[in-house]
Amino acid sequence: MTGFLTLQGKRALITGGTQGAGAATLALFRELGAEVLTSARNRPGDLPEEMFVAADLTTPAGCETVAAAVRDRLGGVDILVHMLGGSSAPGGGFAALGEAEWQAELNLNLMPAVRLDRALLPGMVARGAGVVVHVTSIQRLLPLPEATTGYAAAKAALSAYSKSLSKEVAPKGVRVVRVAPGWIATEASLRLAERLAAEAGTDLEDGKRRIMASLGGIPLGRPSAPAEIANLIAFLASDRAASITGTEHVIDGGTVPTV
Template sequence: MPNDLPDSIGFIQANVSTPEGTERIIKETLERLGGLDILINNVGGSSSSTSGALSLSDDDWLQAFNQNLFSAVRLDRGFLPSMIKQQKGAIIHISSIQRRLPGIMTMSYSAAKAALTNYSKNLATQFGGDGIRINTVAPGFTETKAAERLIERMAQNSGIDYNSARQELMDNLGGIPLGRPAKT
């Protein structure tokens, strides 16, 4: 951290897919800042099999829900009290188009993102009167390293090449007007 930055600015390294990781972030943030005005929950992804329901273990489901839903639930629970006290705040959950497009490719991920979207709507209804805005954003397909690994798993499971699997994924997402995903 550069010396000219205030002590209140910094990076807290933790695994938000675990209760211990979210607790660390909540504790250190509240100690440093006293609360938050804006919380963006942008953790997500899946490394599960793309072969469907029978290939997913309990651990696969738990990993998907811990990463894509419970990380947000735990952080919200930790930061909402200070937002309620301030009578203001904003929480943004990054969901996925897959929340509405269930398919066997990423079944546990799709289910977790659907749950996140529903949870967000419930949270917005509950805390809107306290001056807290809760929104869900579902960005289009972005070809990240994790997405590339998903495409590779799809290609392997289907016995097709990478580019065909990539096109199949884009088609399953309802098509992409630009004809290509966003890049990071």
């Protein structure tokens, strides 16, 4: 196959596409020719209104709002990228996580993908073509007991769900893949580095080193850039990756220490 990577003519929904790696993915998809829709509770001022749906994807009603907008505006999707995720759970280990905290982790990191797949995958299956990308996390392999137990468990559930889904729909022409990032240099993660540095009376670089140390080290010596995550997702979503399905692709600078 010759020529540059392209998503020309593809219709895509990217959840969590208003900041961080999600925003980088949305921008790259547009650059590569895709017609893109994304969602959040509030629209950023620099995002065109026709590309945005206001919705709370942690709720069934919010997912249905976005699915309906996809059908009305795009007529369905060829690519579905589940970038939405994160955690607001308190530190303190398992005892700090009550019913509300556990439900919040699942409602943010697992259920939006389940609900939107359920709403939009039938259209892909009917056409016999499509790609679903679930963004998981290396935390499913390296949970931090003090801070990410709920998040890691939800991402592990997302990964298992994704693998099962891939086996079901691959014979029907739909590919399902996973992307598992490590630490990404987003504005939020850099704010964390700044806070850690301030608490220690050091500088930003020391704050970054502290985050890397908490992960057991990053052999590459730095976090991934949002654009690097976007590059991997765009390749996997493209026709260049036509025989890749059911797999998880780790992008973590070498953080995971096992084979």
